Amino acid sequence: MVAVLFITFLICLAIGVPVAFSLGISSLVYFIGAGMPLTTMSQRFFAGLDSFTLLCIPGFVLAGSLMNQGGITERLIGFCNKIVGHITGGLALANVGASMLFAGISGTALADTVSIGGVLIPAMKKQGYDSEFSCAVTAASSCVGPIIPPSVPMIIAATMTGLSVSKMFIAGIIPGILLGVVMLIVAYIISKKRNYPKAERRATLKEIIKSGKESFFAIVMTLIILVGILGGIVTPTEASIIAVLYGVLVGFFVYKELTMKRFLKCLQDTVVSSAAIMALVGFANIFAYILTKEQIPQMVAEFMLSVTTNKYIILLLVNLLLVFVGMFMETISAILILFPVLLRLVTAVGVDPIQFGVICVLNLVLGLCTPPVGVCLFAATNIGETKLTKVTKELVPFLIGNFAVLGLVTYVPALTIGIVNLFSK
Numbered sequence: 001m002v003a004v005l006f007i008t009f010l011i012c013l014a015i016g017v018p019v020a021f022s023l024g025i026s027s028l029v030y031f032i033g034a035g036m037p038l039t040t041m042s043q044r045f046f047a048g049l050d051s052f053t054l055l056c057i058p059g060f061v062l063a064g065s066l067m068n069q070g071g072i073t074e075r076l077i078g079f080c081n082k083i084v085g086h087i088t089g090g091l092a093l094a095n096v097g098a099s100m101l102f103a104g105i106s107g108t109a110l111a112d113t114v115s116i117g118g119v120l121i122p123a124m125k126k127q128g129y130d131s132e133f134s135c136a137v138t139a140a141s142s143c144v145g146p147i148i149p150p151s152v153p154m155i156i157a158a159t160m161t162g163l164s165v166s167k168m169f170i171a172g173i174i175p176g177i178l179l180g181v182v183m184l185i186v187a188y189i190i191s192k193k194r195n196y197p198k199a200e201r202r203a204t205l206k207e208i209i210k211s212g213k214e215s216f217f218a219i220v221m222t223l224i225i226l227v228g229i230l231g232g233i234v235t236p237t238e239a240s241i242i243a244v245l246y247g248v249l250v251g252f253f254v255y256k257e258l259t260m261k262r263f264l265k266c267l268q269d270t271v272v273s274s275a276a277i278m279a280l281v282g283f284a285n286i287f288a289y290i291l292t293k294e295q296i297p298q299m300v301a302e303f304m305l306s307v308t309t310n311k312y313i314i315l316l317l318v319n320l321l322l323v324f325v326g327m328f329m330e331t332i333s334a335i336l337i338l339f340p341v342l343l344r345l346v347t348a349v350g351v352d353p354i355q356f357g358v359i360c361v362l363n364l365v366l367g368l369c370t371p372p373v374g375v376c377l378f379a380a381t382n383i384g385e386t387k388l389t390k391v392t393k394e395l396v397p398f399l400i401g402n403f404a405v406l407g408l409v410t411y412v413p414a415l416t417i418g419i420v421n422l423f424s425k
Contacts, residue, residue: 002294005030009287019333020276023283030290041286048285049278052237053159058274059240060150061111063247065266067102067218068115070251070258075215076101077119082211086202089191091124092137093184099141100148100180101222109331109368112142113376117383125384128197135384136394137187139369139376141180143402146331146365148176150225150236153331153361156281157339160288163353165236166229170423171358171416175409182401190397217250230423277332284336291341301345311349315410318342319363326367330375334364355409355416362406369395 008029012022031041067073080097084090098116117138124134146153149169158165190196203211212219225243228234234242251258291297304314322342325334339360346356368376371392381391409415 001030001034002290002296004033005287005290019330020280020283023280023287023333023337027283027286027290044286044289045282048160048282051159053155053165053235054278054281056150056235056237056240057152057155057277058270059237059244060152061273062266062270063221063240063243064102064111064115065269066244066247066251066258066263067221068111069262069266070247071255072215072218072221072247072250073098073102073115074119075211075255076218077116079208079211079215079219081199082203082208085199087188088198089188089196090198091120091127091129092133092187092191092196095120095124095137096141096144096180096183096187099138099144100176101219102145109142109145109365109376110379112145113138113379114383116142117380121380121383130194130394131384131386132390132394133190133194133196135377135380135386135391136398137183138383139374139380139391140395140398140402141183142376142380143365143369144176144179144183146361147172147179147358149173149229150239151361152277153335153365154357155236156277156332157335157357157361160281160285160336161340161343161353161357163357166232167354167420168357169229169236170420171354172361174415174419175358175362175405178405178408178415179402182405183398186397186401217254221246221250280332280336284333287337288340297341297344300341301348304345305348309349311351312411314346314349315351315359318346319359319406319410322360322363323366326364327370327374329364329367331361331364331368334367335360352413352417354420355413358416359406359410362409366399366402366406370399 005026009022009026012025013019017025027041028038031038077094077098080094080101081090084093084097087093095116098120099112102112102116117135121131121134121138125131145151149172151169151172154168154172155165157163158168221243224246225239228239228242229236248258248263251263304317308314322334322338325338339357342360343353343356347353368374371377371388377388377391377395381388384391
């Protein structure tokens with residue numbers, strides 16, 4: 001019946017059935033074929049959703065949406081541009097910098113691409129940047145979103161395996177910053193080589209302070225989330241609700257750009273996005289239950305360990321698998337299916353579960369800007385109104401830098417676990 005399960009799943013994907021329903025249909029076929037009661041299937045579905053931590057997903061999605069609709073995004077971009085705008089390729093650097101700040105609120109890569117890209121890609125084109133480069137730097141920098149806390153994929157990975165969400169968040173700080181720094185360097189080198197424009201003059205300290213004041217409430221929103229979670233003051237779920245309330249107050253009463261119409265649109269988008277994620281989690285939990293019942297994780301671990309027991313080679317093979325899967329499958333779907341299976345394998349060779357959680361998320365997130373199913377790549381290309389093949393070519397230097405960071409995160413545990421231990425003392 002396991003063969004039937006996987007064949008049905010692959011057929012559903014091949015004919016265009018959404019991943020969530022592909023998981024559900026293949027699981028249903030398995031239950032019927034194995035003669036198992038369907039009540040167990042419904043129980044496993046809702047058991048997968050019975051988690052307080054999962055409540056923070058709609059919270060962070062809504063917070064990111066409020067940030068965009070309430071004028072916070074533009075102020076963050078303006079602040080970053082005042083700081084680096086005078087450098088060659090200043091807007092490209094501001095793009096990466098804004099993504100790093102935006103990551104501290106939304107936790108999703110696509111939200112970053114659409115929000116920041118919608119403002120900066122047209123602005124970069126207007127100032128003389130190549131359209132393809134503008135799209136590439138936007139898509140690449142959006143990968144920081146799910147690494148710097150909060151992170152929706154990390155919440156999913158931690159929740160379904162019983163790991164600490166807070167520790168996962170802490171472990172993602174340094175890798176996220178490294179990604180940002182590497183992309184800043186790549187963007188600067190390319191901009192310098194092509195002589196991309198810069199601001200006519202360096203912003204004065206007074207102008208920077210003024211812009212900082214305008215974006216103060218946006219930056220504070222990020223600090224509330226990070227300090228609250230990392231300091232153990234609030235749980236991720238509580239932090240998400242605080243972020244939503246803060247976003248509403250700032251959007252309505254401080255910046256006064258959030259109207260009731262925009263607010264309702266934020267709620268609508270959040271409901272749709274959250275429902276899609278929750279359906280995926282529920283059906284994936286049924287699928288994972290079947291895999292566990294059939295001892296698939298043990299079989300995969302035993303097979304890999306029969307090939308080699310070297311931790312570093314195992315990590316290399318797992319990375320290659322995740323990168324390949326990330327090129328074809330949406331991040332959360334891949335995490336739900338593969339993370340529990342591979343976690344058993346890597347822990348058997350001595351890899352820390354928290355470190356592997358960051359490795360897994362980073363691998364799959366890089367797939368968001370990699371063909372053929374890179375949703376951030378497609379979104380940026382649509383905004384820039386250019387050709388996918390040309391944008392992909394411009395992405396190569398950024399991907400090389402990002403994969404270098406992945407290598408460091410994989411083989412230098414201090415970048416993840418070291419930081420977690422530091423905060424835990």
